Amino acid sequence: MRKALIRKQLLQTIRAVTGNPKTGKRRKTGGIILMAFLFVMVWFSMVMAFFGMTAAFSAFFDMGLGWFFFASMALVTLAAGVLMTIFTIISTVYQAKDNELLLSLPIRPKDILFARLFQVWMLAMLFMTMTAVPTLVRWFMRANAGALGNLFAVLIMLLIPLLSVSLASLVGWIVAWISSKLTKAKNFMTVFLTVLFLAAYYVFYFRINTILRDIVAQGPALAEKLSGSWNPLYRVGQAAYGDVLSFLLIAAICVGAFVICYALLSRNFAKIVTTKKSAEKRVYREKAAQQSSRRNALYRKEMKHFLGSPAYMLNGGMGILFMAAAAVLLLIYQETARSAVLTLDAQFPGIGIAKFLPLAGALLIAFMAAANDITAPAISIEAHTLWLSKSMPITAREFLEAKLQLHRVLTYVPTILVSIVFFIVFAGGGNGLPGLDPKDFVLMLAFALLFAEFMGTFGLAANLLMPNMTWTNETVAVKQSYSALIALFGGWIFTGLLGLAFWLLRDTLGPVEFLMAGIVFLMLLTILLRRWLYTRGAKRYDQL
Amino acid sequence: MLKIEHLTKQYGDKKAVDDLSLEIRPGEIYGFIGHNGAGKTTTIKCAIGILDYDAGDIFIDGIRLKDDPIACKKRIAYIPDNPDLYDYMTGIQFLNFIADVFEVPANVRQERIRKYGDAFALTSDLATNIGSYSHGMKQKLAVIAALIHEPKLLIMDEPFVGLDPKAAFTLKELMHELCAAGGAIFFSTHVLEVAEKLCDKIAIIRNGKLIKSGTMEEVKGDESLEEVFLELVED
Numbered sequence: 213m214r215k216a217l218i219r220k221q222l223l224q225t226i227r228a229v230t231g232n233p234k235t236g237k238r239r240k241t242g243g244i245i246l247m248a249f250l251f252v253m254v255w256f257s258m259v260m261a262f263f264g265m266t267a268a269f270s271a272f273f274d275m276g277l278g279w280f281f282f283a284s285m286a287l288v289t290l291a292a293g294v295l296m297t298i299f300t301i302i303s304t305v306y307q308a309k310d311n312e313l314l315l316s317l318p319i320r321p322k323d324i325l326f327a328r329l330f331q332v333w334m335l336a337m338l339f340m341t342m343t344a345v346p347t348l349v350r351w352f353m354r355a356n357a358g359a360l361g362n363l364f365a366v367l368i369m370l371l372i373p374l375l376s377v378s379l380a381s382l383v384g385w386i387v388a389w390i391s392s393k394l395t396k397a398k399n400f401m402t403v404f405l406t407v408l409f410l411a412a413y414y415v416f417y418f419r420i421n422t423i424l425r426d427i428v429a430q431g432p433a434l435a436e437k438l439s440g441s442w443n444p445l446y447r448v449g450q451a452a453y454g455d456v457l458s459f460l461l462i463a464a465i466c467v468g469a470f471v472i473c474y475a476l477l478s479r480n481f482a483k484i485v486t487t488k489k490s491a492e493k494r495v496y497r498e499k500a501a502q503q504s505s506r507r508n509a510l511y512r513k514e515m516k517h518f519l520g521s522p523a524y525m526l527n528g529g530m531g532i533l534f535m536a537a538a539a540v541l542l543l544i545y546q547e548t549a550r551s552a553v554l555t556l557d558a559q560f561p562g563i564g565i566a567k568f569l570p571l572a573g574a575l576l577i578a579f580m581a582a583a584n585d586i587t588a589p590a591i592s593i594e595a596h597t598l599w600l601s602k603s604m605p606i607t608a609r610e611f612l613e614a615k616l617q618l619h620r621v622l623t624y625v626p627t628i629l630v631s632i633v634f635f636i637v638f639a640g641g642g643n644g645l646p647g648l649d650p651k652d653f654v655l656m657l658a659f660a661l662l663f664a665e666f667m668g669t670f671g672l673a674a675n676l677l678m679p680n681m682t683w684t685n686e687t688v689a690v691k692q693s694y695s696a697l698i699a700l701f702g703g704w705i706f707t708g709l710l711g712l713a714f715w716l717l718r719d720t721l722g723p724v725e726f727l728m729a730g731i732v733f734l735m736l737l738t739i740l741l742r743r744w745l746y747t748r749g750a751k752r753y754d755q756l
Numbered sequence: 757m758l759k760i761e762h763l764t765k766q767y768g769d770k771k772a773v774d775d776l777s778l779e780i781r782p783g784e785i786y787g788f789i790g791h792n793g794a795g796k797t798t799t800i801k802c803a804i805g806i807l808d809y810d811a812g813d814i815f816i817d818g819i820r821l822k823d824d825p826i827a828c829k830k831r832i833a834y835i836p837d838n839p840d841l842y843d844y845m846t847g848i849q850f851l852n853f854i855a856d857v858f859e860v861p862a863n864v865r866q867e868r869i870r871k872y873g874d875a876f877a878l879t880s881d882l883a884t885n886i887g888s889y890s891h892g893m894k895q896k897l898a899v900i901a902a903l904i905h906e907p908k909l910l911i912m913d914e915p916f917v918g919l920d921p922k923a924a925f926t927l928k929e930l931m932h933e934l935c936a937a938g939g940a941i942f943f944s945t946h947v948l949e950v951a952e953k954l955c956d957k958i959a960i961i962r963n964g965k966l967i968k969s970g971t972m973e974e975v976k977g978d979e980s981l982e983e984v985f986l987e988l989v990e991d
Contacts, residue, residue, distance in 0.1 A: 496848060496882035501862040509856030520844025596840040602806045604857050605829040755808065
């Protein structure tokens with residue numbers, strides 16, 4: 213039975229790579245080769261990045277602390293394994309669509325769980341080669357650990373995935389438990405926690421060099437504390453030098469953690485996967501009804517959909533977060549921002565950097581506004597409920613306009629906010645920096661708002677041309693629609709092209725004149741796109 | 757109330773509906789039966805203006821659907837076989853949304869929500885998110901939403917699937933009520949006993965073509981509807 217289940221899990225994995233998620237059909241050979249090529253490219257770049265990390269940690273060999281090098285990299289491998297498998301665990305074990313089907317068949321729950329964990333373990337092995345391969349290569353090059361040591365080093369790297377799968381299962385269980393407990397403001401909590409996680413990730417990413425330097429600097433002191441103890445980190449290092457007892461201890465920890473995890477989960481597997489998340493059940497109490505206009509009703513529906521979907525909020529409204537963060541950071545670091553402009557002014561004497569500020573501000577805000585892709589998946593996410601809009605007395609124009617209105621309401625406020633903060637920071641000038649002219653600020657704001665308007669129209673047009681109406685999970689429509697990708701990258705490329713256009717026209721048009729020309733250009737483009745939307749676009753909507 | 761003239765709808769080379777004509781008058785309950793894939797849902801979707809058609813004409817209350825689809829849709833309510841509703845809304849938010857779109861005044865909608873909510877035993881659940889409704893509850897909500905603007909023509913695709921016996925009984929009562937008030941109902945079903953008891957007229961479709969239509973007596977004569985249907989579709 214286990215063999216059949218494992219075969220099913222492996223087929224599912226292969227299908228995920230070779231199948232088209234939209235049509236369910238097999239990808240063309242060229243597509244599979246391209247996917248494989250992209251995977252190898254990503255894998256290789258990750259291996260090289262971790263190889264760089266092992267180079268930084270090589271200093272431990274020079275200090276005679278080779279064991280600490282191996283222990284540190286084993287820890288990195290474990291952490292990477294947990295991070296990379298956690299989402300797979302949640303989707304494969306806890307949220308698998310066929311859990312109920314398999315549980316209804318004469319199969320023991322623990323066999324289902326075993327097959328699922330086996331699949332995750334295989335993926336964990338694959339992911340962890342990104343850290344294990346550079347670690348082992350560096351180890352063989354520098355450690356001189358002997359045949360037994362090298363063998364143990366390889367075996368430990370093969371055993372660590374068992375530990376990472378166990379820890380990821382534990383974290384997945386905690387996430388599932390928290391998720392079932394959250395009833396109020398669940399969507400906002402999900403968005404908040406995700407943003408917090410992303411912020412922490414980026415802070416870590418940008419400070420990685422400092423962190424590595426600190427580890428190398430504090431390593432000897434830490435290594436001294438751990439030396440000779442039964443601390444697993446010390447024992448990992450000793451095992452890699454061929455210490456049999458240490459190896460057996462580490463192997464026992466990895467295998468033991470997996471056995472305990474499997475035993476605990478298999479007892480509760482059926483209960484965990486079949487317990488429905490608690491929904492907030494409120495008893496309806498009649499209140500006086502209020503009539504709204506059709507336009508308001510449609511707009512409110514759009515807003516409810518946006519606020520009701522964490523995936524939509526996170527992917528569609530990322531630019532709003534960027535703008536809010538930019539406004540706060542600009543206020544906090546206003547002196548630094550002004551100094552940076554002064555430094556640039558000093559480096560390019562005679563140009564008068566200050567006069568470029570409105571254009572630079574407008575393009576920066578446009579860059580952030582390009583990440584507001586609220587309309588780009590707006591048609592796709594209605595795939596299953598489109599019958600409602602189409603069977604009601606609503607014109608295509610009213611339907612599309614409601615989506616644009618949502619985009620306006622959500623993006624105009626942060627655009628105005630970050631523009632005003634930009635003005636506050638640079639309006640006063642000082643230290644030889646001339647203040648930002650209010651007239652220029654108005655131009656900058658007009659450009660930024662028009663860009664936001666253009667992005668809304670562009671995203672909606674892209675989605676009408678490339679809707680995804682066959683999704684089974686809304687996140688797929690929001691994250692993986694071609695229109696969403698085109699709106700995001702297209703918006704960024706367009707911003708870049710505007711900057712390039714200014715560079716090419718710099719002798720003909722000054723920054724303020726270019727800004728004015730840009731406003732006219734954006735206005736025309738938006739009007740043309742809007743006309744398409746309400747004519748041909750409306751016809752496309754009717755045919756959906 | 758609903759007039760379908762020589763309707764033809766093709767998917768590629770396949771004719772899903774082929775030269776189909778029907779007329780449903782005010783006060784009539786009209787049943788539409790046929791095997792799976794016969795073209796029932798396609799006909800219904802064309803009649804409510806969701807699906808464009810290749811040939812023929814459709815009139816709702818005398819208005820040509822292609823000339824003024826909005827005016828037609830104001831007179832219709834539609835309930836699909838598997839109603840996917842806005843899961844991110846509560847039941848009451850959804851009903852208010854529908855009432856806003858159909859411009860139902862506040863006091864009128866409040867009274868209707870109370871009436872139909874109680875009739876389908878859904879009132880206490882109206883503050884709950886639709887996402888956590890069962891299939892039957894969604895079906896009931898779709899029925900209430902369809903009735904909230906008191907349509908002249910109610911078009912339903914397998915309306916009794918998922919409804920509990922009491923809700924099914926309530927729906928049948930309300931169907932009679934709507935027709936007594938001058939409305940008309942056109943619905944598809946596979947439950948021939950229901951069609952036989954409920955419908956004034958019946959149409960049988962096979963491979964996109966209308967093979968028989970008329971009053972219940974004209975269609976079935978002395979036989980049961982089941983016998984007639986099986987004979988006709990096996991011919």
